[in-house]
């Protein structure tokens with residue numbers, strides 16, 4: 511028997527995908543995570559170079575292993591031996607054929623909001639890679655663009671900060687956003703993807719589950 515959360519996601523998800531398509535994103539909704547992953551794999555040809563930014567809201571290692579097995583060339587910044595090499599790999603990722611990622615919030619009207627510390631993730635989302643494939647749990651949905659901004663800034667960012675251990679930011683110490691300007695802030699670049707241009711370059715796979723932060 512479906513839970514109320516699942517029932518709501520199954521009602522809202524297809525409408526959200528439709529609103530994304532009206533903004534020229536490609537978009538799909540899947541109830542099941544494996545169906546969503548199968549869609550992701552079908553979108554990435556074996557000859558593509560592939561990179562990713564932060565969490566995919568899913569098992570990153572599993573996705574990377576599957577795409578590597580398929581024959582894709584993986585550009586993995588976590589394989590860097592030095593900080594300098596890591597930056598070089600992040601620069602190379604900007605020209606990957608496929609860039610994978612997730613979102614911090616999506617308005618029901620179809621705008622996508624992200625918050626980024628160094629900006630490499632949102633830069634790739636906006637321009638560079640031939641295609642961007644975003645996988646997002648329906649927990650990322652917010653009613654309006656204003657609500658999506660609130661989710662990204664006051665829920666997703668303080669949650670994501672907890673992954674980095676003790677940092678010199680209010681959210682690291684208290685769990686609540688203090689709208690800081692700390693050098694440790696992960697909220698340097700706040701983007702709204704209002705439309706996808708060129709049409710279809712950004713593909714959004716919605717999953718009727720609570721995935722990621």
Ligand code: SF4
Nearest residue numbers: 667681687688690697
């Ligand atoms: S306290 Fe700073 S780093 Fe933390 S969520 Fe707010 S702006 Fe971002």
